[in-house]
Amino acid sequence: MQATDNHPHIRRAETGKLMTGAEMLLECLTREGVECFFGYPGGVTIPFYDALYSHHIRHVLVRHEENAVFAAQGWARATGKVGVCCATSGPGATNLLTGLVDALMDSIPLVAITGQVHSKLIGSDAFQEADTFGITRPATKHNFMVKSVAELPQIMHEAFFLAASGRPGPVLVDIPKDVFQARGHYTPVDTIHLPGYKIFTEGHAGQIRRAAQLVLEAERPMVYAGGGIVLGNASAELTEFTELADAPAVCTLMGLGALSAQHPNYISMPGMHGSYAANMAMTECDLLIALGTRFDDRVTGSLSTFARNARVIHVDIDPAEVGKNRNPDIPIVGDVKRVLGKMIKIIHELKAEMKPEALEQKTEVRKKWWKQVRSWKEERPYDRGHSETEIRPQHLMDSIDKLSGGQAIVCSDVGQHQMWAAQLIGFNEPRLWINSGGLGSMGFGVPSAMGAQMARPDKLVFAICGDGGFQMSIPELATIVSQSLPVKIIVMNNGVLGMVRQWQTLFYNNRLSSVVLEAFPDAEKLASAYGFAGKTIEKPWELEAALREAINYPGPYLLNVKVTPDENVYPMVPAGGAIFDMVFAPEAPVAVPA
């Protein structure tokens, strides 16, 4: 069967310009508005890189393919546009895996292009052959193998459409060497027909109305906003809705900044390392309004006790998420931006119909709820305490919070530093907080900051890393310098794989097996070897000046901050426990569930 038969919508008219597959790929990228992509060449992609040589699209040569995906993710997370990365066949393609799964877990729009061996050699264990199509099937939202140059444009545009639409995600296109070299006619693609790809955007009108009614009736409503708000560009709607509903709101690790940290209705992050107020409010609310979120186990703890007194409204674009972990009373499958827009309209209408006395009575009831939530907030705020002799991790994050003023882009790695950063740094807008939430991939911080800084040259961009994760991404310092990116890398150096050490301390009798990171390199020498400015500090009085120096320095800066080694992140909900059963720092009394 001719491969083009799979794509009846390819216009076969030979009117388009004759070009090679490699040129065609660049043509597709241009038409998709790609300005820049990240990659690493190899044998089978040389024809593509050759075409790129005389093309205007910017290609960033990373130092490891995993970082090409993370950088593309940084780009995508900072802008909302599709990130693009490229790798050669075999080892190049397999090096992409972690980043693809990471993007799949966090629903990040991404197109990955991999080279494949010559079509005639596929299946022969040819040099640098790997079954990329097979290996990446469960690592992507969808993947393609291109069989002929004729189907290349259709597939590429479908890939971009799939990556960005519905619940976004990574899409991989595997292209054999001979397809890059073959000549074909490029004819613009005007329709995309994927009959099995169902996108639900509008939400059920009746359900939206019922939800609006519940919001008005609730005595103790609570908004639980997730990464879907950021992905769906629905921050304005979320803000309006939260105000109109007169409800406190939490933003998950993926949703930080969806509601401004400055907003009076904002409580903080819920979950395993969420705040006391957030977790108590989630437990005691009578209506939980879950928006673009997936009831992740790190948020809910034990499901049977999670929001145990609440009715649940769940809005999500992915039908498979609705009812997966918690059966909602009102399921709404749709684009959260549109659904919220409709819900806001209906609430206005319903409010207009209500008698003034009834409205007043509602306000009174809500006042009680708000009082309760505020008192939780005051009772146990996050620990931001400083020490006089050492730099506590909390002190570091608190200082970054103050200096960035909710405006900087913060790309975090994975570990304790990530949790402290999420707790203590406020974000006034979405797309400022960039982290690996679902997969928790160490090595994410530096390359994602690189991508974010490429996309937002106007922004102050921090990469906050642990001493462990940072050492997974050191090669990218060269990329950062080569691209003249003024990224500020802050290493929260506790000398250990802190998050693992914390679990060993709390749950494994402090048997610190394989977590001590000896022989951290001399940060100043490392920085200067790569062409960064850099410094190591360890005294609390040095901190603010050092951060200011890093921020004001015109180029890339590596700040190695030696912090108290044995701090734990609190509060903490032990895995699988009820979220109201938080463990606090030892000197504080332990909460008793209401």
Added chain:
Amino acid sequence: MLQTISILLENKPGAMMRVTGVLAARGYNIETLTVAKTLDPDLSRMTITVDVEDRLRTQVIKQMNKLVNVLQASDLTDTPAVIREMILVRVRCPQETRTSVLKEAEVFHSRIVYSSVEGFAIEATGDPEKLDEFIDVMRTYGEIEVSRSGSVGMSLETRKLRLQPPVQAAIPSGPVPAI
């Protein structure tokens, strides 16, 4: 209890793997699987029987429906549906039992598709449980060999097939800019 899932999917390389991958990734063992193209040769119909934990049944169907190549996945288990299977049985039987084997074959409405001095090859179709009985009966006549097709199913409800209509590509068409 076994769950029977009927899937309408695109007839494309790798499409079947995506569907079975949903099950394999969750550690489920596929009991039977059949697939063939439909009246529309661009599409295939697949029937899978698998033992999925009750609480995950809808989730598995939803995950299949999410696949780009899948037009519709539906659970036939507790809905009006016909489920049939075909088997081929080779019975070795001596001269004296041949007539009774033929009688049994008739009782089960099966057909003799091959006959020799050593015995028969019999083709039977029907409800999978009925076929189990048929196999049990044939076993009493001697050594047998069996090849089963696996279940093929068809829903008896009229289900609306919700398909995504073609969308306008976001790419500006028009003259190809010079490279």
